[in-house]
Amino acid sequence: MESAPGHRGARLLVVDDDPDMLRLLSMRLTGAGYQVTAVTSAESALTQLEIEHPQLVLSDVRLPGQDGLQLFDQIRQQHPTLPVILLTAHGTIPDAVEATARGVFGYLTKPYDARELLDKIGQALALGAPAASPAKSGGDENWRSEIVSRSNRMNELLAEARMVAKSDASVLLRGDSGAGKEVLARAIHKASARAGKPFVAVNCGAIPEALLESELFGHMKGAFTDAVANHKGLFQQADGGTLLLDEIGDMPPALQVKLLRVLQERAVRPLGGSQSIQVDVRIISATHRDLDAAMEAGQFREDLYYRLNVVTLNLPSLAARREDIPLLANHFLQKLAGKYSKRLSGFAPEALKALAMAPWPGNVRQLFNVVEQVCALSTSPLVPLALVQRALRVPTVEVQTYAQAKQRFERDYLVGLLKLTDGNVADAARLADRNRTEFYRLLQKHELTPGSFKSEGGTGSGEGVAE
Numbered sequence: 001m002e003s004a005p006g007h008r009g010a011r012l013l014v015v016d017d018d019p020d021m022l023r024l025l026s027m028r029l030t031g032a033g034y035q036v037t038a039v040t041s042a043e044s045a046l047t048q049l050e051i052e053h054p055q056l057v058l059s060d061v062r063l064p065g066q067d068g069l070q071l072f073d074q075i076r077q078q079h080p081t082l083p084v085i086l087l088t089a090h091g092t093i094p095d096a097v098e099a100t101a102r103g104v105f106g107y108l109t110k111p112y113d114a115r116e117l118l119d120k121i122g123q124a125l126a127l128g129a130p131a132a133s134p135a136k137s138g139g140d141e142n143w144r145s146e147i148v149s150r151s152n153r154m155n156e157l158l159a160e161a162r163m164v165a166k167s168d169a170s171v172l173l174r175g176d177s178g179a180g181k182e183v184l185a186r187a188i189h190k191a192s193a194r195a196g197k198p199f200v201a202v203n204c205g206a207i208p209e210a211l212l213e214s215e216l217f218g219h220m221k222g223a224f225t226d227a228v229a230n231h232k233g234l235f236q237q238a239d240g241g242t243l244l245l246d247e248i249g250d251m252p253p254a255l256q257v258k259l260l261r262v263l264q265e266r267a268v269r270p271l272g273g274s275q276s277i278q279v280d281v282r283i284i285s286a287t288h289r290d291l292d293a294a295m296e297a298g299q300f301r302e303d304l305y306y307r308l309n310v311v312t313l314n315l316p317s318l319a320a321r322r323e324d325i326p327l328l329a330n331h332f333l334q335k336l337a338g339k340y341s342k343r344l345s346g347f348a349p350e351a352l353k354a355l356a357m358a359p360w361p362g363n364v365r366q367l368f369n370v371v372e373q374v375c376a377l378s379t380s381p382l383v384p385l386a387l388v389q390r391a392l393r394v395p396t397v398e399v400q401t402y403a404q405a406k407q408r409f410e411r412d413y414l415v416g417l418l419k420l421t422d423g424n425v426a427d428a429a430r431l432a433d434r435n436r437t438e439f440y441r442l443l444q445k446h447e448l449t450p451g452s453f454k455s456e457g458g459t460g461s462g463e464g465v466a467e
Contacts (some may be wrong), residue, residue: 008033008127015045015059015071016087024056032118044064046074053152054125061088072104081159083124086274087112090456143191147184148331151321157313158187164311165191170263172308173286174250175315178365181286182246184315189242194282196347197241199236205250213255214271217262235268235279242282248308249289249300260304282311283308318367325356327435328364332371340375350385358392390435411446415453423453 012034016022019040028039037052039045042063049057061068072084086107105124108117143165144158157420164171165188173181182201189199207215214223218233234243235314251259262268264282267276285308294300318325330346337344347355360366363417373391374383414428421427428450429439443450 004226009035009052010056011037012121013045013048013052013054013057013312014038015040015042015057015063015068016350017060017063021060024247028114028117029058029121041065042068042071042074045071049075049079050152053155056083056121058121059086059213061086061116065194072205076103079156081156082161085120085124092382102389117430122397143195144187147180147189148186148328149321149324150327151285151316151319151324153316157315160187162191164313167195168192168282169310170283170285170308171310172291172312173284173315174312175286175288175365176317177288178363179288179315179317180364181315182244184242184313185242185284185286188284189282191454192242192282194241198238199242199244200238201244201246202234203246205247209252209255211364212252213258216255217258218270218273220270223270227272229295231270233268235262235281236277238281239279240281242284242360245283245308247289248285249287249291249294253299253301256301256304258305260301263307285309295341318363322356325360325367326352329355329368329371332368333375336372336375342378343381344375344378345381347388348385351388354385354388395403407446410442411448414442414446414448418448418450418453421453422455423450425450 003288012029014022014025014029014036016025016038017040019089020105022038022040026036029036037048037054042059044056045059048054048061057071059068066074067085068088072086075082075084083105084103085105087110088107089110098303106120108120147154147158149155149158161184171185171188175181185201186199189195197278202215203211204212214227214231215237216233216321218225218236219227219231221227221230224396245259266275266280267278269276291300291305291309295302295305304395326347331353333344333346355367355370364371368387370391370407374387376386377387377390413432417431418429421431424440425436429436
């Protein structure tokens, strides 16, 4: 038995409480070239999902505890693009049919046909797989080459983006400033049938309101004082391709009305013009603002919102994908080393740890700036910790082991008691609810001398009065 072309090595999660059936399925699918993880319950499957991150789930409907349909519902909430195939006995066919209507990729009845099973798995995997060649899809097989990540959250996001790219649906990208919304927009464009046409980006918040209309829709010669020639707007420049409206939440209300008309009519009228010009443009919008709150406040049109928000993709912050930080940092370092004519081999381990634990309010953009600064200033092949700390200019988050944290707390607690009691051990031991012998052992452990906590002019011995 062979797996479908292009899917060999795909990771499958198989769920069945029958050990014999589970063993048979695992053998057949492994023999077909798949990587198989087998579990016996929905609960184990949900745990394994976060460890293995499979590309498909094959589950029996009848399971102990949560059944296969409940498992599907939870998978759909957490991993909306992950295909699920159900195996069902005759009595549960109506449930399986209902699940298919709710989004299950498909179901097979037991006893199943091995070839039919492989075909169904191949079809499901093909949904999220890139096209075989750019010529067939009109896209670029390296569509995500600018996105450096091994984060599971980013991989799931990219799977959704790849699926969306196949359609012409308008996309709204949400995420903090610097999270990489324009990079993702370019990737969607490259993965689409419009890849050979222009990708045009405009920051709606960076252009003065008086100029934004002309930039978007164009103008005719003489339309205003400085209009000395006809000017094609960005919609016309992006004709046949993709237009990214970055920071769409900052677009002035008057222009929102005109943008809505363009989207409805698929035509623009340049300033000073008398004729509308047809345009074929795929719209991707991006914002760091809460557009729902902006609508409630009357700052963003509801009808425009629903025009732009056919599909929403949410970019995680850099702090939410910390496993990507070392990868990105080294990628940027090698990229920038050529710009600054430096031979840089990487970051010292302590420097990389500092980068990984920094808060990153500016996200990927801030990380790039930090790496550029250390690249410009580094005098050794290995970037040291001191240089990274200087570039960060913010305290890093210190991660301690449990034993280290416990020891620090214990020492700080003893110091606090000795200060409070003016170095009197008997009083400090009483406050700590410990006998003096035990308290002395704690002081010795942390190399604390009671007398050093005695204030000037005090009369106590620092050891307290004998009981």
